[in-house]
Structures are given as C-alpha cells and as structure tokens.
Amino acid sequence: MLPASNQRKIAIASRRLLDKEGTEAVTMRRVAKAVGITPMAIYRHYPDRAALLNSLADEGFEELVARLAGKRFLGSVEERLTKMGEIYLEHALENPRLFELMFLKRREGARRYPRDFKADRSPTANLMVEVIQEGMATGYFRDDDPWEIVFEMGALSHGLIMLYLGGRMEVSPVLRFSR
DSSP states (O other): OOOHHHHHHHHHHHHHHHHHHOGGGOOHHHHHHHHTSOHHHHTTTOSSHHHHHHHHHHHHHHHHHHHHHTSOOOSOHHHHHHHHHHHHHHHHHHSHHHHHHHHTSOOTTOOOTTHHHHTTOOHHHHHHHHHHHHHHHTTSSOSOOHHHHHHHHHHHHHHHHHHHHTTOOOSOOOSSOOO
16 A cells, blocks of 8 residues: 555545546546656555546545535525535536536446435435425425435536536526525
8 A cells, every 4th residue: 555645645636637637637647647656556555547536536525525514504494405505516616527527427336326325325415315304394395205306406406517517508607596
C-alpha cells in the first residue's frame, strides 16, 4: 500500500484531471505523471482505473452529504425539500464533471435503484426520503412509496441539470428555486 501522502496526492491529481478534462482524462498514466510516480505505483492502492473512478465518485457523494448534513433544515416539508434541492443543484453546477461521474457514468459498484436505495445505501437520497416520509405522515403528501418519489425527483433534476450543462437550455443558472 502507498504511503498516505502519496495516496492523497493521487486523489488530488485525479480530481484535478476530472474537473479540468472529464472522466476520460483520468488515466493511470496521466495521474502518475501529475503525481511524479510510476503508473505501477498507483496499482498498489487502486487495483484498476474503475476503482480510482469509484473513489472519486465516493468522494463526491461525501462532499454532497457533508453539505446537506451541515445545514439545519427548518420549516415546512416544502421549504426543506427546496433547500435540499438548492444544495444539490449548487453542488452539480460547481462540479459538473464530478456530477456526471457520480450519477451518469456507468460504474461497477455504483448504487442501483431500487435494490440499493430501498436498503438505505444512498447517503443523499436517504436524507430526502426522511422528509418525504414526514410529509406523508403529516398528510402534506398522500401515502405512496417514498423511494419512488425521491427517485423520480432525482431523475427529473438530473435530466434538467444535464440539459443545462449540455447547453440545451437558454436559461441562466439560478441557484434559487422560484415559484
């Protein structure tokens, strides 16, 4: 295993390549060159490129969960869901290539709906499900499968974000949802 300092350098170099050029740029050779080590040295910690990309995606989820967990969500169900949506959107717009890796690129080991979500393995969706369930319990929403609702909300928001990032929408990025 690589020393922790080299491991962190690999993670930082990988993220810089991802942010600057996208997933395709994150290769063992390019990361090794950026760190100043041999490509074989990376394989001591990451068995393959897929593991390195999964590590980057996991880091992105940790960042998003930290942003969500760092806020106190007060107010109505609608207000809390709106605030969560704003944080989610901000993260996507600030990290578009990371967002793409996290949610849109095929990755072995990526969480799958419904199996992983309904088993509470989605750190971001779990937070939204709690609010949806509360909305159902209080009558704000009618009873339904909260996971299906959160999944559909995610599909809609992902689609809109990708249309925006792909230049398919003639709107400016508004980080506040309007009524």
